[in-house]
Amino acid sequence: MDNTGDGTRGESKSERADRRWVELLQEVRVAQTGVQIMLAFLLTVAFTPRFVELSSADRNIYVATIVLGAAATAALIAPVPLHRAVTGQRMKPRAVTWTSRLTVTGLMLLLCTIVCAMLLILRFVLNDALAGWIVVGVLAWFVACWVLLPAWVRRTG
Numbered sequence: 001m002d003n004t005g006d007g008t009r010g011e012s013k014s015e016r017a018d019r020r021w022v023e024l025l026q027e028v029r030v031a032q033t034g035v036q037i038m039l040a041f042l043l044t045v046a047f048t049p050r051f052v053e054l055s056s057a058d059r060n061i062y063v064a065t066i067v068l069g070a071a072a073t074a075a076l077i078a079p080v081p082l083h084r085a086v087t088g089q090r091m092k093p094r095a096v097t098w099t100s101r102l103t104v105t106g107l108m109l110l111l112c113t114i115v116c117a118m119l120l121i122l123r124f125v126l127n128d129a130l131a132g133w134i135v136v137g138v139l140a141w142f143v144a145c146w147v148l149l150p151a152w153v154r155r156t157g
Helices: 013-045 049-053 056-077 079-086 092-125 128-156
Strands: none
Touching (some): 013 079, 056 092, 079 092
16 A cells, blocks of 8 residues: 555655645635625525515525525635645645535535525425425436436446
8 A cells, every 4th residue: 555645646645635635626616606606696685675575484495595505605615714724734634634524515505505595486486386396306406416426436437
């Protein structure tokens, strides 16, 4: 076993951590932009004239959506303060591990935010039953794209 790196690229542990860190940051940048735009849009909804037309259930869905969006934003921005805190401490491999965990957590929270936002919007424009079925279908598609496909590729790769 190669204790200096991953055994396939001839990298040291430090080089591998540096490479993985750069890859993670690129991934997080994509997710951060999306979640921040969505949260900003969601925050403005409460100030629209039609917000008062929402039922109590829809207001609860809205609150859940805002909280989930804020939590996703926090998880996806967390790599920045984490990196600042450990820079120069020779902890990059641990920072990469934690950043990876935060990214996965942020993506799952983003998925929940998207599902709740769709549920809220579709309940407002369609009947509740149809909205529920559409949201379940969209959730299944996200799970297929974000969970099942990567798991299948990893298992068969």
